Every structure is written in structure tokens, then in C-alpha cells.
Amino acid sequence: MTRAEKAARIAEQLAELYPEPPIPLDHTDPFTLLVAVMLSAQTTDKKVNEVTPALFAVAPTPEKMAALEVEEIRELIRQIGLAPTKAKNLKKMATILVEEHGGEVPRDHADLVALPGVGNKTAQVVEAQAFGVPAFPVDTHIHRLAARWGLSSGKNVATTERDLKSLFPEELWNDLHLQIIYFGREHCPARGHDLSTCPICGWAASKKRIAEEAKKNAPKKRKKTAAKKTAAKKTAAKKTTEKAARS
Numbered sequence: 560m561t562r563a564e565k566a567a568r569i570a571e572q573l574a575e576l577y578p579e580p581p582i583p584l585d586h587t588d589p590f591t592l593l594v595a596v597m598l599s600a601q602t603t604d605k606k607v608n609e610v611t612p613a614l615f616a617v618a619p620t621p622e623k624m625a626a627l628e629v630e631e632i633r634e635l636i637r638q639i640g641l642a643p644t645k646a647k648n649l650k651k652m653a654t655i656l657v658e659e660h661g662g663e664v665p666r667d668h669a670d671l672v673a674l675p676g677v678g679n680k681t682a683q684v685v686e687a688q689a690f691g692v693p694a695f696p697v698d699t700h701i702h703r704l705a706a707r708w709g710l711s712s713g714k715n716v717a718t719t720e721r722d723l724k725s726l727f728p729e730e731l732w733n734d735l736h737l738q739i740i741y742f743g744r745e746h747c748p749a750r751g752h753d754l755s756t757c758p759i760c761g762w763a764a765s766k767k768r769i770a771e772e773a774k775k776n777a778p779k780k781r782k783k784t785a786a787k788k789t790a791a792k793k794t795a796a797k798k799t800t801e802k803a804a805r806s
């Protein structure tokens with residue numbers, strides 16, 4: 560099976576499993592989505608969704624967010640990891656939106672990644688989910704799965720993004736990004752396990768990966784303890800003595 564055939568089959572399976580994958584971060588417009596995505600770095604979506612209602616009640620627009628002090632933002636998002644840095648970035652980002660983009664979130668990738676706290680992945684999530692622009696944001700989970708399914712070499716996130724974009728038709732990218740995330744959350748443990756029970760790896764995993772997982776799962780050979788080694792030496796010595804006595 561070629562990589563392209565494998566990709567097509569995976570896309571079909573994921574579409575059956577998750578026909579209409581919902582956007583996991585609660586938001587009402589491009590600005591609130593951008594804020595939620597910025598907050599989600601190294602934090603669960605669930606945690607972000609718990610925190611954003613209070614934040615958006617006070618600062619639902621770039622103007623209102625820019626008017627807050629960093630300390631006020633930090634207090635509102637304090638339950639989230641990296642709150643001090645994220646608070647500073649939210650204030651700066653909102654100020655730039657007001658001063659340079661007429662209070663709107665830009666659609667352009669270069670404009671998005673120029674905002675403080677917005678990297679390639681965050682920008683692509685916003686492009687895909689706020690504006691419907693085809694994008695394939697690759698996080699560590701998608702990166703790992705693409706390698707497990709043999710769709711990419713797994714060298715780095717940039718290579719995975721390039722490989723996935725070349726394997727899947729553009730119109731599937733936005734859904735696939737979410738479908739792979741949902742599949743990973745539901746099915747994939749981080750450590751070695753039995754691939755044969757998985758709906759995708761069961762047929763798609765590379766031979767190399769199957770061998771690696773089998774090795775990880777194999778029962779470890781028990782090391783001989785020092786006491787056992789001494790006992791074995793004594794037995795061998797006794798046998799030698801007996802043999803010598805007989806001859």
C-alpha cells in the first residue's frame with residue numbers, strides 16, 4: 560500500500576468516526592477564538608473553556624482587552640499554565656489589533672504570526688476555524704500519530720505538516736486536523752501497547768513501529784541476581800570437583 564492509499568483510507572475512517580468534528584475551544588468570533596487558542600498552549604482545552612467565560616465577560620473585544628492592565632488579565636486567567644506570559648501577550652496582541660488592524664483579527668498568516676504569542680500553529684488554527692481557510696496545524700499529538708501511521712518520517716513538526724498537506728486534499732485539512740486530535744485523545748496512549756486492537760494502527764503502522772512496540776511490550780528478561788550467580792558458580796565448581804574425583 561502506498562502512502563497516498565494509506566492516507567485516503569485513514570481519511571475515510573476518521574470521517575466515519577468523527578463526521579462533524581466540533582471545535583473544542585468555546586468562542587463567539589475570531590477574536591475570542593484567537594484568545595482561547597493562545598491560552599491553550601500547554602493547557603487542556605477543558606481548562607481554557609472553564610476560564611474564558613469570566614475573561615470574555617470583561618474583555619470580549621480587542622478594545623476592551625487592550626484597556627485592561629496585565630495584572631487584571633493575569634488574575635482572570637490565573638488557573639491556566641504560564642498565566643503571566645499569556646497575560647502580557649494578550650494585552651500586547653489586543654493593542655496591536657486596535658492600533659494596526661482596525662480592531663479586527665487579520666486573516667493573513669504573516670499578519671497573524673507577527674502578533675505576540677502567536678506562532679505558526681496558533682495562526683493556522685485561527686485561519687482554519689475562524690475563517691475556513693485550509694490549514695493543517697500540527698501539534699505534538701498529530702506529529703506523533705502521523706509518524707505512527709507511517710504518513711511522515713516524524714523528523715520534526717515542520718516536515719510532518721508538509722507531508723500531511725501533500726498527502727491529503729486541501730478540502731479535508733480543517734476537519735482532519737480535528738479528527739486526528741479526537742482520535743488521538745480517545746485511542747492513543749503515549750506508551751507502548753497492542754497495535755492489533757487499534758482501528759488504524761492495526762493495518763497502517765509501519766513494520767518498524769510494530770517491531771518497536773512489540774519490543775516495548777515484551778516481558779523483560781529478569782537479571783540474574785548476585786546470589787543466583789554465586790550459587791551457579793558453586794554448582795559448576797562442585798561438578799568440576801566431582802568429575803576430577805571420578806577420573
Ligand code: SF4
Binds near residue numbers: 743747748753754759
Ligand atoms: S495503535 Fe495506538 S497509537 Fe496507533 S493509532 Fe492506535 S491507539 Fe493510536
